[in-house]
Amino acid sequence: METICVTWILQDGSRKTAAVETGGNLMEAALDNAIDGIVGQCGGSLACATCHVVIEEAPAALPDISPDEDDMLDMAEPERLPGSRLSCQLLAVPELDGIVLRVP
């Protein structure tokens, strides 16, 4: 199974990097790596906004924000920032090897 390198900048400023298998999404990857602040309550059904991240570095263009994700991001805690995404909507694909996400 192919993996990509994903880094999370945690709320205390520390960084955590993990090898993430491709195919899943980055919310699941955060739960697998016990990233504090990512809860993923709804399991990726776009109903809860508890996998909110801010993109710090993206090695390739990310998929567009769908209207449903956009709507849900407006309810995210802490408040939405430029670069905010719901990580359940970001698939771990080879092009995103090296992506850096901040947990707001």
Place this chain on the structure above:
Amino acid sequence: MSTAPVYEIDPKTFWQDPYPDLKRMRAEAPIAYVPQLGATLLTRRDDIFENEKKVEIFSSDQPQGLMTVLMGQNLMRKDGAAPMAERKAIFPSVSPKTVKSVWKAQFEEKTAEALEELRPLGTADMVKDVAKRVSGEALKAITGLTNMSWQEMDRVSQGMIDGCANYAGDPEVEARCHDCTGSIDRHIDGMMPLLREAPDSSMLSVQMQAGLPEEAVRANIKLTISGGQNEPRDVIAGLVWTMLTHPEQLALVRDGKATWLQAFEEYARWISPIGMSPRRVAQRYEAKGVTFEPEDRVFLMFGSGNRDEAVFEDPERFDIARDTSHSIAFGAGPHFCAGAWASRCLIAEVALPMIFERLPGLALAGEVPFGGWAFRGPLEMPVTWDAAGIS
């Protein structure tokens, strides 16, 4: 049946207060077979959180289940791509944006109407006179069944819930349930032509606009009614009781040191209105030394997971300042409550602030018994307020 250790309950005691038994189960047998319920219970938060997502094992598809038989197969009783497509179709009626721009004003209008009517009386039952009505009016708006009275909304919701819990097969309960689903179908029949002419954001209308099969549309409306009346009702009344019995927490909200939303989330953790969600084991599976066999019945005990000592400090304490982000009150996976945002708005932004603002001097005027473990809330709640001096 699973190989989980057996834990016996006294059904009556469990109904009155399930928390002491659930606490013992979490400590001694976190996955336990309860013969009185004919089901294996998962009681720890992380076990529920992990396993609810394994839909290929713990399936929601329960073709022989009472809900499917009595109410049609709704999206809560399906797994995989179909319910996700239906979820997407209903999203425009319950999305945070629609809640804010369409429903909130209607919630405010109907709640104000109810409270203004009651205000001069100085006394009421918070469950029967306030919470039921506020909840029923909100549900009329969201479902699109505006041709129904709030009393009928409450009756059909309760009738279906009783029908789904009718494991003993009481023919009277079953007949009442059929009468209730029949009433809903007639109200749907009445609204469909109107909504075809003038589509709106209601759940009935958006499903019609999305072209869902009529059978699915009807089943999802019934699901919404069975799951959208009791829970807000129980939380509205339950949270009023909680704040009146925890005045220091009420003071935090009144002084602006905490929000009604925090109070709402903490109440839903502390006394989860939906304490249980059932699953059917679809294939042989082993977890924590327990073997599950196909067709085993499994209960995910949300109300227990939300009091899990391993996740929440001092979980029996109601504390609106606590971090509730790990609460599973709305579920924990693909069947996460679609009405979550509507309920937050109705309860935390509209009902609770209005009740405390418009009924000055609100106080309890008698015993407030709670009941239930699958659904839990106050059964009655006499209150008084200062009606004199209100112009």
